Amino acid sequence: MYRILPWILPATALCGWGLASNLGWVPPYLLPSPGDILDTAGIYIFGTDGQGPYAGRFARDTLASLFRVGLGFGLATVCGLILGVWSGRVPAVARLLNTPVNGLRAVPGITWLPLAMVWFGIGLKTTVFLVALAAFFPIYLNAASGAAQVNPLLLQAGAMMGVDRIRGTFAILLPAAMPAIVTGLRLGLGISWAYLVLGELSGVPDGLGAVIMDARMLGRIDMIVVGIILIALMGQASDWLLKNALKFCFTSAARQI
Amino acid sequence: MNVLSDAFVSSPVLDVQGLSKVFTGSSEQTPVLSGLNFQAWPGEFICITGQSGCGKSTLLKLLAGFIPPTAGRILFKGKSITGPGPDRCVVFQEDALFPWLTVAENIGFGLKGKALSAAEKQSRVNRFLDLVGLTEFKDYLPGEISGGMKQRVALARILVLSPEVLLMDEPFAALDARTREQMQNLLLSLWEQLKQTIIFVTHDVREAVTLSDRTMVMGRITGEAIITPIHLVPIPLERPRIQSSREFMELAAQINSPNK
Numbered sequence: 001m002y003r004i005l006p007w008i009l010p011a012t013a014l015c016g017w018g019l020a021s022n023l024g025w026v027p028p029y030l031l032p033s034p035g036d037i038l039d040t041a042g043i044y045i046f047g048t049d050g051q052g053p054y055a056g057r058f059a060r061d062t063l064a065s066l067f068r069v070g071l072g073f074g075l076a077t078v079c080g081l082i083l084g085v086w087s088g089r090v091p092a093v094a095r096l097l098n099t100p101v102n103g104l105r106a107v108p109g110i111t112w113l114p115l116a117m118v119w120f121g122i123g124l125k126t127t128v129f130l131v132a133l134a135a136f137f138p139i140y141l142n143a144a145s146g147a148a149q150v151n152p153l154l155l156q157a158g159a160m161m162g163v164d165r166i167r168g169t170f171a172i173l174l175p176a177a178m179p180a181i182v183t184g185l186r187l188g189l190g191i192s193w194a195y196l197v198l199g200e201l202s203g204v205p206d207g208l209g210a211v212i213m214d215a216r217m218l219g220r221i222d223m224i225v226v227g228i229i230l231i232a233l234m235g236q237a238s239d240w241l242l243k244n245a246l247k248f249c250f251t252s253a254a255r256q257i
Numbered sequence: 258m259n260v261l262s263d264a265f266v267s268s269p270v271l272d273v274q275g276l277s278k279v280f281t282g283s284s285e286q287t288p289v290l291s292g293l294n295f296q297a298w299p300g301e302f303i304c305i306t307g308q309s310g311c312g313k314s315t316l317l318k319l320l321a322g323f324i325p326p327t328a329g330r331i332l333f334k335g336k337s338i339t340g341p342g343p344d345r346c347v348v349f350q351e352d353a354l355f356p357w358l359t360v361a362e363n364i365g366f367g368l369k370g371k372a373l374s375a376a377e378k379q380s381r382v383n384r385f386l387d388l389v390g391l392t393e394f395k396d397y398l399p400g401e402i403s404g405g406m407k408q409r410v411a412l413a414r415i416l417v418l419s420p421e422v423l424l425m426d427e428p429f430a431a432l433d434a435r436t437r438e439q440m441q442n443l444l445l446s447l448w449e450q451l452k453q454t455i456i457f458v459t460h461d462v463r464e465a466v467t468l469s470d471r472t473m474v475m476g477r478i479t480g481e482a483i484i485t486p487i488h489l490v491p492i493p494l495e496r497p498r499i500q501s502s503r504e505f506m507e508l509a510a511q512i513n514s515p516n517k
Contacts, residue, residue: 167370
């Protein structure tokens with residue numbers, strides 16, 4: 001019973017959707033039936049040329065999107081972790097960074113879109129910029145609070161055992177802050193997918209977000225729904241992968257989360 | 258034995274000279290220690306006791322090198338202390354184990370940077386696991402063991418570094434009475450085997466009389482005047498000590514009201 005709990009709500013929604021479509025409560029041009037969606041998804045993923053405009057594009061779109069998310073998220077991770085841990089430990093750095101960071105954080109990511117398009121044009125750079133910018137904040141903030149809240153006794157214990165500053169950082173500070181760092185990374189990756197779609201809506205030729213925008217203009221509601229479901233699945237899968245990769249690489253992650 | 262080696266044998270491990278500590282707040286200055294002098298000799302077990310706020314824990318932090326003195330100095334084997342180091346290790350009152358490391362990994366942590374073979378490190382860890390009786394718990398995480406076991410790990414992880422001075426800040430205060438007694442016995446038996454100098458802070462007078470060679474009673478400082486100067490009370494009883502004996506109770510009473 002406990003194992004099926006996560007699937008109850010999605011399954012109920014699916015049943016309700018199928019019922020509403022079959023009984024004609026919603027017209028197909030607003031919400032196609034689950035069967036139609038499945039067909040569209042099948043063609044999108046496995047189809048060959050000649051089966052419509054989206055046939056077989058899945059692999060190419062997904063790779064393009066994954067590349068953009070990976071690049072933006074990677075950039076945000078490098079900047080966010082270094083600056084975050086630094087500002088969590090050094091009050092002067094926190095004082096220097098917190099005002100601009102909090103100011104920029106209050107600006108919704110979408111307002112950067114016009115500026116980013118002027119700066120970087122349409123395509124990879126704009127999308128990566130938006131993803132990196134959005135993912136930076138949760139990574140930075142969680143790393144900073146995690147590093148600031150490390151029990152000072154642990155660092156004192158290290159110092160008395162003869163641990164120098166560098167080893168103290170990698171063997172005590174970062175492992176102790178690991179739960180907060182992992183939370184920040186997972187939030188950052190989640191938000192990366194949201195901003196990926198925003199960046200791709202600006203008119204790039206490929207990517208899961210681009211397909212959704214394209215389908216809207218062609219009136220292909222079924223394709224929009226397929227895009228939404230695929231992004232939800234990709235988000236889930238990448239979160240699972242990230243969490244388990246961290247647990248695999250770091251004992252401090254494996255034993256504390 | 259010639260004069261030189263005699264002098265070497267009888268030189269203090271810790272020599273506290275005119276030690277003062279004033280904490281400076283935003284508006285006021287709080288004196289905690291003022292002009293403290295004492296010596297600890299090799300292999301000596303000193304307990305420090307006194308009411309809350311008398312500066313027991315501050316003194317221990319100064320000895321460990323976690324904070325600098327306002328005036329005066331502390332000599333460790335003739336050299337001034339400038340910071341924390343593995344020759345003077347602390348067992349903290351609270352749990353300060355690394356929660357992501359197992360019992361064995363916590364004990365081996367301080368050995369990592371040392372120029373020893375992996376086998377030598379492993380055998381030292383095993384020896385101290387055995388000494389504190391935790392061999393069968395070596396793969397447990399700190400979150401999975403009891404408070405008494407955690408303090409045994411805390412003790413083992415510094416004993417493995419062979420410190421000359423052991424600084425203990427009310428290490429058994431959070432334990433139940435039975436566990437505390439077991440830990441006291443364990444500490445005494447380890448001390449008899451390894452013979453470090455131990456400075457042990459406790460607010461429990463009976464604990465001080467049970468454990469120490471000398472007990473230092475610290476007084477509280479209010480304003481400018483030092484109300485009670487410190488007293489060093491020798492505890493000349495044979496070990497193991499019987500808490501219900503007359504001599505024990507007399508010493509405890511003397512420590513409780515040192516001015517009489």
